[in-house]
Amino acid sequence: MDRIMLIEDDSVIREELSILLQSNGYEIVLPDSFTAIFEAVRRYIPHLILLDINLPGQDGFQVCSKIRTFSAVPIIFVTARNTDMDELNGIMLGGDDFITKPYNTSILLARIASLFKRAYPSKEKDVMAYRGVILHLESSRVEYQAQLTELTKNELKILAFLFRNAGRIVPRADLVEYLWDNQLYIDDNALSVNMTRLREKLRQIGLTDFIQTKHRQGYMI
Template structure:
């Protein structure tokens, strides 16, 4: 299943950035262009999740959130330059499901989106990701290759899912650490290296030697 995400953001640069980011992560993303018709667009498009700014032309994101909540329980994640506690509290009291402050870290934003979708649609089957003959089964926490199977731990699955969703591009170590551990400062960077090493051993065991490449001082690539 491909989730539909509606981006309600009036800054053209950020709007394009969000749509590109979401599409690159496997979502069907669409940006609102007529801010006088946001509510009707939500009714027509029936998105699975909405990214909503607070400061918008015509009316605020708070007002739009209240109107949407009158007919829909779609997850609403506020993505805004406002960092005040009152704005965050207001977003939650009006029915918002989360609050992310700009400038946002892309890996953390994607993790928040994935968590909201999983919570809102718990019975939807997880997708299967494929790359160069390997298949990652997110629902079974397994990777298969030529009829051989490797069982994965939770962190190993998350690392591979991130790499699969960014296949063909270098994934920075910092982005992976933030995605895995929500940027917790006490996490030793070596923990990522240990997990990557264990994944490589499991992949080699099913014939996938060299599947994950290390790019010196840059990150990892599949």
């Protein structure tokens, strides 16, 4: 399910948006507070953010700019501020769209759907699933029971290779060759380091024994 984070200080608008979006099939998440926005973005890993400009503490422009230092998540400004300069600032600082309040709900939903298509053009093709674990290839994330974590390039490649060979033992040499093309120039320890980091990320979302080690043979899921 597509996950949208609402960063909006007006409780009435926040509730209306939550109801509207949930009724249209979106999962809604909120930051715990306006001082913990960036922690919430990292924790929930939303697929899209709806961001107001007039926020307590720091404005939406500052929030957008800081999010862009660690995430490329699509951001739509939804705000009562409607000058050309506001819209220009929003786009220049990393926003993907700009909608002014009061908004037409049908247009808002259409803009959200359009941005999802642009941001995730191959989403349905780039999803793998096994034993309740969902691997999002396009966004380099793994999901289990609504918990997500982001993967590095090598971690994603390891997990995708194991998914494609689910139920079978994958030799370490095959993984090394797949990851680095020429295993002669790679220390075998490099695979162990990547595997340890991947297992720790899986453990953090509740997957303690998803990748099994087969002694002197390799790995399997």
